[in-house]
Structure formats: structure tokens, C-alpha cells
């Protein structure tokens with residue numbers, strides 16, 4: 001088995017070197033090591049067959065059976081290795097061998113497909129469309145400078161395709177100085193520079209994105225908003241674009257809407273079993289408000305969609321008000337806010353109350369009117385799920401009181417508060433055991449964690465683009481609004497808003513929940529410090 005380990009290490013080293021030198025591994029269908037091993041195996045087989053042919057020791061009648069065994073030993077051996085490897089992965093990921101095998105086949109098919117598509121006319125298999133369904137060719141028509149246009153359009157398509165491949169949530173295009181622009185991607189919540197372009201080239205790219213987003217190309221100073229969609233591998237992705245004039249040019253922020261949100265479940269986002277049952281039990285209630293809190297990019301919308309996915313949509317009438325709609329949910333009425341057309345959260349909420357909803361979902365509570373209608377709806381036989389832009393459960397309550405909501409309404413409407421943060425998951429291909437300091441051991445003991453032997457830190461490999469992390473998990477601090485808390489909220493009214501903060505005895509458990517994830521090796525201590533502090 002040692003020889004096999006040496007071969008495995010040399011192959012992975014070879015891939016890392018190829019990666020480091022910038023050569024695209026996909027473009028090498030037969031890499032030299034694979035070819036060498038194939039030739040070596042064929043040679044060994046032929047050698048044994050030849051030796052057996054002339055060996056006086058081997059009885060004639062067994063010869064053909066031995067030939068077959070010799071020839072098939074190699075493939076059978078590789079097959080056994082593959083099965084053992086899949087079984088190992090299956091034990092690690094809790095997925096069945098069948099699921100993993102299907103994944104492997106799908107991946108192989110996609111690689112073959114992407115290789116054939118790479119040689120297509122424009123070198124990219126992505127197509128961009130504006131909100132009325134027109135593509136670049138239709139928007140630009142027969143341009144005089146067609147060749148130049150094509151080069152820029154290909155570049156634009158490649159930038160968008162690359163962002164989708166790398167699971168980015170945002171693309172930021174900014175002027176770096178007078179002669180260059182940078183293109184950055186936000187992946188798992190962290191910005192990374194992926195490209196630098198000459199000013200003239202990037203201005204043309206910016207113009208092409210503005211054109212596909214139905215924005216005014218000649219307006220370069222005033223902020224504008226737009227949207228476009230991209231189709232790649234039968235998957236459609238939606239993009240929101242915002243432009244603004246800055247020093248040395250124009251900046252573009254492109255937000256990629258999370259299409260996977262429509263299929264994620266509460267267990268996918270990283271809840272513990274206990275938290276999951278608290279959530280699902282609360283969702284079974286016919287009325288009350290579940291309020292999700294967190295800053296921008298803390299995954300509130302994903303949690304909201306995951307909750308809607310847990311509800312039986314055929315038996316309960318669900319209406320959502322969102323800004324924007326991130327993913328389309330079957331059997332759900334989704335309304336998108338449009339302030340230009342005077343469709344606001346408050347107005348939409350008033351109108352949907354007449355539609356006999358069972359579950360109302362409010363994308364974001366921003367003002368008193370929305371908060372009040374939502375809480376009244378929660379009091380009067382509707383389950384309301386809403387999000388609010390706040391750091392913690394306590395600040396969410398204070399914010400609602402500051403907006404002018406009466407403590408009585410708040411205490412009777414709210415049933416559950418949950419604040420959350422997203423932590424990057426350690427890449428399982430390269431994470432390394434980490435040393436723990438005495439102070440950390442103390443902290444673990446304080447929160448009652450006894451087993452902290454699985455603490456890891458980030459390393460970096462080709463799977464995670466050298467970052468050491470892949471994907472994210474949510475750390476949630478769930479606070480059911482019990483009688484004690486209801487009383488505390490009501491008492492605020494009696495004390496006429498003096499010392500509101502002191503009256504609410506709520507401690508944030510976010511750090512504790514995140515530490516639990518560090519203790520089992522899902523994320524690292526460095527990531528916890530980065531996100532929670």
C-alpha cells in the first residue's frame with residue numbers, strides 16, 4: 001500500500017504544480033503520469049503473458065485462465081480502489097454510495113461537455129439576456145466595428161461565467177487608477193481580485209453590461225439601476241446591476257441572486273437538531289411572528305427561503321413580499337417591491353391581507369408601518385416570517401420599539417427571534433489540525449464543550465482556490481419569546497422607555513454557537529474571529 005501512497009502523492013503534486021503554473025488541467029485529457037502508468041501496466045501484462053507462454057512449469061490447460069486473470073487484475077484492482085474510496089467518502093459525507101456514484105458520473109459528463117463547449121465559436125457557453133429577452137447580437141445589431149465588439153462581448157461573457165463557476169455572490173468592477181480597472185468577486189462573503197484590465201477595455205465591458213441591463217450608456221455620473229439574466233448549462237441566473245460615477249471612471253456593482261435558495265432546507269444551512277425542532281414547531285403554529293435578524297450578507301434570505309421550503313405549500317396559502325425576489329418558489333404568490341411604481345412593503349402587505357393568506361413572508365421590515373401591519377397580522381391568525389437588519393435579537397427588539405411599535409403589540413405578536421452570521425466552512429480536502437491555546441480550552445469548558453480534539457485550521461488546495469475554505473454555514477442564536485420575555489417587553493411601556501436596554505435581559509449566544517462549530521471542525525477559530533470577533 002506504500003507504493004500506492006507514493007503514486008497518489010506524486011499525482012496530486014503534479015496537479016498542484018500544473019495549477020500553480022497556470023496551465024488549465026482540463027485541457028490535458030491525457031496527462032503524462034496517467035499515460036506512463038497505462039503503458040507500464042500494459043508492459044507488465046505483456047511480460048507476464050510472454051513468460052507464461054514459454055514457462056514449462058505452467059500446465060497447458062490452465063494457461064488461458066491465467067492469461068485472463070493477468071489481463072484483468074489491473075482493471076479489477078482499480079475498480080476495488082474506486083469502490084473503497086467511494087465508501088470512505090460516503091461515510092464522511094453521510095451520502096449513500098449510489099448518490100456519490102451518480103455525482104461522479106455527472107461531474108465526468110459535465111467535464112466532457114465543458115471541453116466540447118470550450119471550442120465553440122465564442123469560447124464561452126454562457127448567454128446573456130436583458131429584461132425583455134434580447135441578447136447582445138439583438139441589442140447591438142450589425143455594428144460597424146463588429147470584430148472589436150465581439151472581443152469585448154466575449155470578455156464580458158467570460159467574466160460573468162467565471163463568477164458563476166466560482167460561486168460568487170457579487171461582481172465589483174472599479175477603476176483602480178487612471179489606466180486600469182480591477183474586477184473583484186465576493187466568494188463566501190470575502191472579496192478577491194480576479195482580474196485587472198486596461199481602462200479602455202474595461203470601460204467597453206462596463207458599457208456592454210449597462211446595455212444588457214437596459215441602462216443609459218451615455219450617462220456615466222448619475223447612479224443607475226438595472227438587471228439582466230444569464231443562461232448557462234440550462235441554468236438561469238439573475239443579476240442586479242448598480243452603477244455610479246467615481247474618480248477615474250465608473251463603478252459597477254453586480255449582485256448575483258441566489259437561485260439555489262429555492263431548494264435549500266433548514267438542515268442545509270447549518271442548524272443543530274435542537275434548533276431545527278424549535279423552528280419547525282414554531283412554524284406549525286397558525287399565528288405569530290418569526291423574526292430573522294442579522295447584518296447584510298448574513299444569510300437571512302436563505303434562511304427565510306429554507307423555512308418556506310419546510311412548509312407544506314399545498315395546504316397553506318403563502319404570500320411573500322420581497323425586494324428583490326431571489327428565487328421562484330412553486331405554489332407561492334411572490335410580490336416584488338417596486339418603489340418607482342409605488343409598490344411598497346406596507347402597501348403590498350395591506351393588499352395581501354385581503355387574499356386570505358395563511359403564511360405571510362416580509363422580505364425586510366424597514367419602517368414603522370410595515371412593522372405594525374406585520375405584527376397585527378401575526379396577532380390575527382397569520383404566521384408571519386420577516387427579516388430585520390440588526391446585529392442581534394436584543395437590538396432587533398430595541399429597533400422595533402424605536403420605530404414606534406407599542407411594547408404590547410410587540411410582546412403579543414412575536415413568537416421567535418433568531419439572529420445569525422455566516423461562517424466559511426473549512427475545505428475538507430486540505431484542513432489541518434490546529435493547536436489550541438489554554439484560554440480557548442477555558443472558554444470551551446465554560447460553555448460545556450468537553451470534546452475539542454477536532455479543531456482544524458485553513459490550509460489551501462486546488463479544490464478551494466488556495467483559500468482553505470469552501471461554502472458557508474450559519475451560526476444561529478434562537479430566542480423563543482416566552483412569558484418571561486413577553487413580560488419584560490410589556491414592562492418597558494410601564495417604565496416609559498427609560499433604560500430599555502437594561503430591562504431586556506438578553507445575552508447573545510452567537511459566539512457560543514460558532515464555537516460549537518469550531519469544536520467539531522466545521523470552521524476555524526480565525527474565521528470565528530473574523531466574523532464575530
Ligand SMILES: [Zn+2]
Pocket residue numbers: 427428429430431459460461462463464465466468469
Ligand atoms: Zn482546500
